[in-house]
Amino acid sequence: MSSRKPTLDRAEIVHRSWDAIIIGGGITGAGIFRDLAAQGYQVLLVEQNDFAFGTSSRSSKLVHGGLRYLANAQFRVTYESVRERETLQKQYPHLIKPLQFLLPIYDHYKYGAAFFKAGIGIYDIFGSKWNHGSYTSAQIDADFSTLNHKELNAVLYYYDAEVDDSRLVFRVLSEGMALGGTTLNYCCCSGLLRNVSRKIEGVKLVDALTGNEMEVHAQVVVNATGPWADELRLQVQSEKVIRKLRGSHVLFAQDRFPVKYAFTIFHPSDGRALFVIPWQGMTMVGTTDLDHPESFEREKPEPFMTGQEMDYLLEAVNALFPGLHLTEHDIISSFAGLRPIISMGSMDPSKASRTHRIFQDDCLFSIAGGKLTTFQRMADDLIKHIRPYLPERTSRQTAVPLKSGNEAMPTLDPHLFNRLSGIYGATLPDFLAETDLDELQPLAHTPYTLAELRWAIRHEMIWHLPDLLLRRTRLGLVSPEGGLATFEIIKPLMQQELNWSEKTWRKEIQDYTKLWKDCYSIPSK
Numbered sequence: 147m148s149s150r151k152p153t154l155d156r157a158e159i160v161h162r163s164w165d166a167i168i169i170g171g172g173i174t175g176a177g178i179f180r181d182l183a184a185q186g187y188q189v190l191l192v193e194q195n196d197f198a199f200g201t202s203s204r205s206s207k208l209v210h211g212g213l214r215y216l217a218n219a220q221f222r223v224t225y226e227s228v229r230e231r232e233t234l235q236k237q238y239p240h241l242i243k244p245l246q247f248l249l250p251i252y253d254h255y256k257y258g259a260a261f262f263k264a265g266i267g268i269y270d271i272f273g274s275k276w277n278h279g280s281y282t283s284a285q286i287d288a289d290f291s292t293l294n295h296k297e298l299n300a301v302l303y304y305y306d307a308e309v310d311d312s313r314l315v316f317r318v319l320s321e322g323m324a325l326g327g328t329t330l331n332y333c334c335c336s337g338l339l340r341n342v343s344r345k346i347e348g349v350k351l352v353d354a355l356t357g358n359e360m361e362v363h364a365q366v367v368v369n370a371t372g373p374w375a376d377e378l379r380l381q382v383q384s385e386k387v388i389r390k391l392r393g394s395h396v397l398f399a400q401d402r403f404p405v406k407y408a409f410t411i412f413h414p415s416d417g418r419a420l421f422v423i424p425w426q427g428m429t430m431v432g433t434t435d436l437d438h439p440e441s442f443e444r445e446k447p448e449p450f451m452t453g454q455e456m457d458y459l460l461e462a463v464n465a466l467f468p469g470l471h472l473t474e475h476d477i478i479s480s481f482a483g484l485r486p487i488i489s490m491g492s493m494d495p496s497k498a499s500r501t502h503r504i505f506q507d508d509c510l511f512s513i514a515g516g517k518l519t520t521f522q523r524m525a526d527d528l529i530k531h532i533r534p535y536l537p538e539r540t541s542r543q544t545a546v547p548l549k550s551g552n553e554a555m556p557t558l559d560p561h562l563f564n565r566l567s568g569i570y571g572a573t574l575p576d577f578l579a580e581t582d583l584d585e586l587q588p589l590a591h592t593p594y595t596l597a598e599l600r601w602a603i604r605h606e607m608i609w610h611l612p613d614l615l616l617r618r619t620r621l622g623l624v625s626p627e628g629g630l631a632t633f634e635i636i637k638p639l640m641q642q643e644l645n646w647s648e649k650t651w652r653k654e655i656q657d658y659t660k661l662w663k664d665c666y667s668i669p670s671k
């Protein structure tokens with residue numbers, strides 16, 4: 147790919163007077179970007195790779211309070227997260243969906259059912275709802291036959307919510323763009339600009355697609371680079387604050403590991419809480435929580451799950467679901483992400499605080515820590531910090547709400563309509579107007595349709611195959627061999643919509659296949 151689409155007018159980017167430049171296109175940057183755009187500020191967001199390339203496409207997909215944070219006495223994080231869960235479900239109803247969790251309690255657990263019931267009760271009080279309870283033995287026998295029944299004392303249930311994290315990032319970014327903000331993916335911030343009195347006045351950018359360099363000025367620079375926040379900050383500071391903790395997940399086909407509800411389970415060897423989650427037609431299991439050594443970053447281009455982590459996850463599911471005899475050969479894909487945790491020494495990773503912090507160095511504001519669930523609170527907090535440095539703007543808008551009901555295309559199946567409205571929000575009518583109904587059939591036993599692929603390629607700033615297969619859709623995770631069966635469908639789309647030559651296609655497939663084997667498949671031990 148030699149040049150960008152005409153929408154990037156380099157002169158426009160360089161000569162415009164930006165109020166704020168946000169570095170990092172994960173959920174943290176996206177939330178700040180949208181809210182600043184809504185408040186009338188001139189805002190530019192740049193992402194060095196693809197949007198949601200970092201942790202924000204690699205989470206456990208939960209919009210949740212986190213029962214385990216409650217167990218670690220992180221009451222404030224849990225309270226704020228539960229409140230945010232409630233708000234976000236109303237804001238993004240079909241993208242963030244309620245999810246029932248089951249919590250099996252065994253006789254050998256350190257704490258009994260009464261302890262967990264109390265925890266779930268507090269959780270529901272925080273969320274101003276009362277929607278939890280326990281299953282009877284008869285229901286357990288009938289509905290959860292695959293669960294280990296030996297020493298099973300009780301099965302409790304409660305509710306949290308799930309999301310496609312990278313679609314949430316893109317939805318929030320789209321809202322910000324509709325409100326006048328500008329975004330660039332594949333555009334890396336390589337340094338800070340300073341004036342003669344050493345005051346920060348902007349950033350140096352490198353367009354990763356062309357190699358072109360730009361100097362762009364702004365009143366404020368926001369460092370929302372998540373696990374990489376220290377890298378930019380080290381240009382003005384010597385103190386490192388981020389502890390990168392790796393978390394990995396594996397995905398199984400539902401016919402091999404069928405679950406109707408999510409489970410919170412405890413690992414038999416160390417008692418850590420893990421999740422088993424039905425997601426995108428698959429069963430996802432995670433996560434681990436380990437320090438991520440720098441050598442791993444040199445070894446492969448993206449975080450990856452190790453063989454030990456895979457064994458650890460398999461050990462847990464086989465202890466809780468012994469009759470399934472799951473092995474590594476049942477794993478369809480894996481993925482790993484890095485938690486941008488604010489360092490508190492070498493404390494147990496699972497107990498490290500999930501709160502966020504803001505660091506100010508002149509006009510560089512770095513924000514790190516936090517959770518996907520709390521991104522709007524993080525954005526509020528950051529904007530409070532930077533407002534004194536921004537000019538007065540009077541405009542106040544909110545993102546355009548999606549029209550309710552199925553009026554845009556009455557013939558659409560309601561389940562599909564809801565799914566699409568969650569993904570596209572206010573742009574759904576445009577999507578439907580441009581879509582051929584025949585292209586709304588699910589592809590190769592996945593939830594995705596040809597129409598979504600075409601729309602993504604046309605309108606969602608796709609530059610490379612992983613953008614389409616790993617983030618705009620999850621075909622690379624939910625379909626065997628990284629979506630191999632869909633390559634022949636995707637090839638003509640890329641050729642029609644992006645003018646890819648045969649040579650470009652071959653190179654993209656080669657790079658994607660290597661990346662998938664290195665970072666998304668079953669690890670070598």
Ligand SMILES: Cc1cc2nc3c(=O)[nH]c(=O)nc-3n(C[C@H](O)[C@H](O)[C@H](O)COP(=O)(O)OP(=O)(O)OC[C@H]3O[C@@H](n4cnc5c(N)ncnc54)[C@H](O)[C@@H]3O)c2cc1C
Nearest residue numbers: 170172173174194200201202205206208335372393518519
């Ligand atoms: C395994 C795991 C499971 C999790 N599960 C949950 C969950 O279920 N629910 C929940 O609420 N939270 C969860 N979290 C936490 C949550 O995912 C993160 O807190 C959140 O995604 C962090 O978002 P971010 O935008 O700060 O960072 P990121 O998403 O990593 O975004 C930072 C971006 O900055 C870009 N960048 C870096 N340097 C530059 C540069 N120089 N120029 C331009 N761009 C740059 C990166 O490419 C990256 O895309 C989980 C985290 C992990 C690791």
